[in-house]
Amino acid sequence: MKYIRNFSIIAHVNHGKSTLSDRFIQMCGGLNEREMKSQVLDSMDLERERGITIKSQSVTLNYVSKNGERYKLNLIDTPGHVDFTHEVFRSLSACEGALLVIDASQGIEAQTVANYQIAMEMNLKVLVILNKVDLLTANIEQMSRTIHNVIGTNIKDIILCSSKTGFGVSKILECLIDNVPPPQGDPNAPLQVLIIDSWFNKYLGVVSLICVKNGVIHKGDMLKSMSTEKIFVVEQIGIFTPKQIECALLHCGEVGWLVYASKHIASAEVGDTLTAVADPAKVALPKFKKVQHCVYSGLFPVGSTTHKFFSDALYKLSLNDASLHYEPENSEYLGLGFRCGFLGLLHMDIIQERLKREYSVDLVATAPEVAYEILTIGNKILSVDNAAKFLSIPNIKEIREPIALCSFVFPKIYLGRIIELCTKKRGVQISLNYKKDQVSLIYELPMSEIILDFFDNIKSISRGYASFEYEFKRFQVSDVVCLEILINGKRINELAMITHRTLVRRKGYALINRLQLLIPRQQFDISIQAAIGNRIICRNTVKQLRKNVTHKCYGGDITRKNKLLYNQKMGKKRMKQLGNVSLTRGAFLSLLSRND
DSSP: OTTEEEEEEEESTTSSHHHHHHHHHHHHTSSOTTTOOSSTTOOSHHHHHHTOOOSOEEEEEEEEOTTSOEEEEEEEEOOOSGGGHHHHHHHHTTOSEEEEEEETTTOOOHHHHHHHHHHHHTTOEEEEEEEOTTSTTOOHHHHHHHHHHHTOOOGGGOEEOBTTTTBTHHHHHHHHHHHSOOOOOOTTSOOEEEEEEEEEETTTEEEEEEEEEESOEETTOEEEETTTOOEEEEEEEEEESSSEEEESEEOTTOEEEEEESOSOGGGGOTTOEEEESSSOOSSOOOOOOOOOOOEEEEEEEOTTOOHHHHHHHHHHHHHHOTTOEEEEEEETTTEEEEEEEESSHHHHHHHHHHHHHHHOOOEEEOOOBOOEEEEETTOOEEEEOSHHHHHTOOSEEEEEEEEEEEEEEEEGGGHHHHHHHHHHTTOEEEEEEEETTEEEEEEEEEHHHHSSSHHHHHHHHTTTOOEEEEEEEEEEEOOEEEEEEEETTEEOGGGOEEEEGGGHHHHHHHHHHHHHHHSOOOSSOEEEEEEETTEEEEEEEEOOOOOOTTTTOOSSOHHHHHHHHHHHHHHHHHHHHHOOOOOOHHHHHHHHHHHO
């Protein structure tokens, strides 16, 4: 254990985590020159295309230090986007140290500070790396001072490197060995294995990324879950180099992979502790925080995709992404589908893209919504993520909406416009700090206001220089209502939405105006109304098709024309009483695409 170092790389998006991992693998001989490629640990095509890490990946590297000793370095590459912060928590739980990578041209951004705080809360040794120093836009002196002012790191302790050229990479590894402590477990104690992540392999079954905290694990051992009490056999164990290499055992302090004799992901719950059946541990390791879903949306199959095929695809994907939550949902216009919970808009986008690419599923998604808490008169608290559920709840005492704590870091010249946007979105300012030319701003904002186009607006206002990250804070009582849409007096539950009372009229007009363009004209007027309960707040009309009944009248008494017009009017009135207008599936899909 003295020669083992477990560490993770944490950073904001696009600050060079995966490229630095590539240099470590190249330097330690994990892959030969022919096998080496950029972003080795980003296994999904989506990760390479978008230039982001989505799933945490592990690799074990053998490194010979300048002192002549051979060390085993267990590296876990982590995502940088705020939607995948839970992946960072899980990865850091297996580590004793972390490399905080900062772009020398971009400087400290919101997720940089958030990840640093996570590492410090977990009592990890953090080494600060100033990356991309080879860029012409890199301002090393200014960035070093900013890091010292914001984080408190001594300027002489900041390691300069370029993960692209390899400059400073060997120094990082030497500092890692000197400063990060080895694992503190006991190889002779009862076995305790922490499950960092799990996924499903169609050939092997359930595969878990694990860290051996105490004891030693062998191939063929009988293990049991300390949370579910399920017992299973270890079929295979090994390490990633980053190739998947099988071995006979994993020692205390090592990070590797484990294959169960099971085809069900529930056997390997992320954050669970595994122990030996023969000599079980008395206490389980601390579990991870429960994943908080921020965004909900309905996913429905379209085209040639059947519900059964879609259901199977969603189940298989959930085996690879434990943070995806889904339950059946039925819509009058879209048919059978699923109500899904996501960590954020990026996570929602990634899930849809993976369903299309990996499982050839054609689908449509409803507009994203957030979950509200409803307190009934009987003091019962209900969670509602769908306006249709909202309408079915009687005796509501109060409604609470989710509030997010939002952190912004940006140049001070954009302060006024960003504060203006936050105020418009019903935000409450918590703090404002100046760090030279940079501003650190913290706001509390309703989650419903930031899940659609808020991030795009921030980037547009700041010309891309502002960084933004958020986390769920609490539920707060709010004046929230359910906006309903009526077509010829018939309520369309699928178009109902939960919104703040101050936004009702604007959203109502926008929706009925779009509907007016999508509903085909009939032989009678079609009324489209937006309502809160029994109160109509705005309306629009799809005008009737009219035949010119007076075209055959050439002069003569006006009463003849009036009689024909009156008969037409009465006919239209009878038609409206008997006619049944419904929103077509095609019109509904068009409405969803326009909302997107």
